[in-house]
Amino acid sequence: MTLNDIIKPVKDDLKEFSDYFKSTLNTKVPLLNLIIKYVAQRKGKQLRPVLVFLSAKICGEVNQRSYVGASLVELLHTATLIHDDVVDEASERRGLASINAKWNNKIAVLIGDFLLSKGLLAAIDNNEFDFLHAVSVAVKRMSEGELLSIDKSRGTSIDEETYFRIIRDKTASLLSSCCKIGALSATDNPAHHEALSEYGENIGIAFQIKDDMLDYTSRSVLIGKPVGNDIKEKKITLPLLYALSKLDEKDADKIKNRILKGKMTKGEIVELIEQVVQIGGIDYAEKIAKEYVDKAKSYLEIFPESPAKISLLQFADFVILRTN
Secondary structure, three states: OOHHHHOHHHHHHHHHHHHHHHHOOOOOOHHHHHHHHHHHOOOOOOHHHHHHHHHHHHHOOOOHHHHHHHHHHHHHHHHHHHHHHHHHOOOEEOOEEOHHHHOOHHHHHHHHHHHHHHHHHHHHHOOOHHHHHHHHHHHHHHHHHHHHHHHHOOOOOOOHHHHHHHHHHHHHHHHHHHHHHHHHHHOOOHHHHHHHHHHHHHHHHHHHHHHHHHHHHOOHHHHOOOOOHHHHOOOOOHHHHHHHHOOOHHHHHHHHHHHHOOOOOHHHHHHHHHHHHHHOHHHHHHHHHHHHHHHHHHOOOOOOOOHHHHHHHHHHHHHHHOOO
């Protein structure tokens, strides 16, 4: 199973959407057009438009409203990535120099603001206020999750409950909005809106857990960042939380302190990664991720069988089987 297999029911819609999306970004400012063209080179897997269109298809048909919704979430997602690179002082994104590295922080922030405003206007100009509400909730939650993550990086009090709150808000909220917007574009059935919103939420949680696992298990060439990068960035994620819970409290606190103070050497990071794997942190995280995938699938039971339903079920599996 590949992503190409999963997108088959909406493959033509994605092709049309690509042209539609580009047409929404034309401006009369040369510098802006130059940077937007550069941003377009870094096109990823388009997972968010895929979720919008599959969610629309399982409820009815992909339509013009679905295109507006997909544009909204793609613009929001791109804007947040650009802003994240500024916050994280990142020099690369998907193998290319980040906007802040190639130009500067001020331009990067303004480009992010421009993309966000274009997304909001796409909803307002088309009277899609339900879409606007869904993404506004997501932006609020994403901001809260990021701030909670920053706050917890200053102390040793992070636990599983806090970890899940952070990833629900930072990652799952936007995927939940994608699925809800897709449903809103194709049906007035509130039960379908809610079911797909919950599907997206649980998929998002599993997606982030898998990302956190990859930071301990994959070669950097596959995931686009160095293995152990989360530890360097003072992020204590689920595999490490589990491993620390199996250690003596004094030893666990010592490791936490060294991570949060940024005092771990490269050799110590490699040693800690090996320890996390040996203790069973990866196996535990994989088990929890599968539980969220199964929960996500359960929300699709109310829908009749269809190619879109099969693809959404496959997407759930793809989330934890992927290698990057």
